[in-house]
Amino acid sequence: MSALPGIREKLEVLDVQELKEAFFSRANEVDAAFRFPHENFDDIVSRNLHALPLSEEFGGRNYGFERIFDTLVEMAAGCPSTALCMAMHYYTLAGLSRMPETPMLRQLFQDVHENGEFISSFNQPNVMSQFNKASGFELVKVKIDKVEGGYRINGRKHFVSGCERFKYLPVYGYQENTKSKLGMTALMVTRDDPGVEIKNAWNLSAMKASMSHHVEMSDVFVPDDRLIGREGYGVEDTNELSYWSRLAISAVYQGIAKSAVEHTISIMKRKRDLYSQTNLATMPGPQFTLAEMKIQLEVASNQLRGFARQADEERARGEFTDDLFQKSLITKYYVTNTANEIVRLAMQVEGMASLNQGGLLERLHRDVRAATFHQPTDDLLKEILAKRTLGVVTLRNRWN
Incomplete structure (x- = not known):
């Protein structure tokens, strides 16, 4: 039985090497066509490599920093745009997987495992350079208001890699009248929420196939149970x-x-x-x-x-x-x-x-x-x- 982990690890390496070769064979075409490489993500899901940072309960392999590093290097050597999108997915899953489990997070992890869904990274909270709560919205470009039963979100999430495919769109937003220093609340938005719109804005010569468009949120209602961490402490949590x-x-x-x-x-x-x-x-x-x-x-x-x-x-x-x-x-x-x-x-x-x-x-x-x-x-x-x-x-x- 002691040999099984080693055998599984070798199989995982072979999976990633095969993916690298497949990605490489398509990379020039998807770059020239300026299109999202859906087939690469289908391949990732078919090998169950999309859930690597999660626990085995959710189809994952408990990958930590070093194993994710090795995986992304190989993916990027094949197709950088695909690897960039997967970097956002992996690191967000990894971070959320260590938070206190909630029914919302449990459902998200199950959805990733069972239905092959993906998650984008958070927008930048921009609190490392200069922050004043009076200008919080100007820094993050997303405003959150508490309403009955949940929250209302307005603003724009810039350059969301993979948003043509990714279902989950976690967001930081500035919320007034919280007792925290930053006033940033974290919520889980999905592409299917009313008021969410993908704005086709990606026109950069780099990472063309990542299709990192903007996500507009207009009066998007998010129920209470999709709060990530505590109100006002989204960045800290x-x-x-x-x-x-x-x-x-x-x-x-x-x-x-x-x-x-x-x-x-x-x-x-x-x-x-x-x-x-x-x-x-x-x-x-x-x-x-x-x-x-x-x-x-x-x-x-x-x-x-x-x-x-x-x-x-x-x-x-x-x-x-x-x-x-x-x-x-x-x-x-x-x-x-x-x-x-x-x-x-x-x-x-x-x-x-x-x-x-x-x-x-x-x-x-x-x-x-x-x-x-x-x-x-x-x-x-x-x-x-x-x-x-x-x-x-x-x-x-x-x-x-």
Whole structure:
């Protein structure tokens, strides 16, 4: 019996490898067609890989930070847009799965397992840079009012990856007259709720197939039992999500970097220099570049894995430390910037052909550029990291 977990783990790895190959075979087509890759998500559900962070009761495999990291890297090496959507799904499921169980959450987990449903990430609460309750709505762009039997939501959830497919749309909104510092309430919205509308707004050149449209909410009624955590304490009660988001998003761009390195190795083995007709694999310039790419990829992977393992350990203890918070910022910054550099170096090796529309590096170059725009962006990230290091963090006054 002791061999069964090892056998299952090997089968899971094979499943992910098969998915990577299938995703890769479709990635250029869905990018060029600017369409959502529904078939990739059908494949994920057919292998029961959509419930990985959940407990076995809900068809999951209790995946923690490190296992989710490994899974997303492989998915992203196949199709970055698919992996980005799955990153949002996985990390939100993982964070919610550790909250006190409610009938609503239990029903959601069952729906994911039994019906192959997906969940988006929360909108950004924007409380890390500057927050004043008087301007709470302006920061989050979603307003929540308490009404009889539940809540009324108005506002917009920006850039929701996978919203063409994903049923559950958790949201933070500013609610007046709460006793909390932030005044942010978390609620579970679904695509089928009256007043919810998907606005086709995604027109970016990066992660084209993610179809990260806006979600408009106009007088959307959400019953009391879909409250997540406590009124006004939505951000505080879902604090684990901040660690998950930086892990999952960084893993996606690590997967892009891995794909670029694999492509460069393939190019060097078969391509010849234009003038000398020497195989690139025997030339010192490309060799040095490939070595630099490998070093950067390995260091980024070790940074991610170290963060993931520490997060798993602290999660098991039930408390996340400030050291882990700072490491999450360092990891996001290093991995996302390094991924951009690795793709740039890969393009230098392939040359002008790397700019051909429909080519792998042309697509990866567009996709990887989105890495540093995920919140917190580089400037804000550095500010937060320095303030946490110095002990001068304040919610009320950002710079003094």
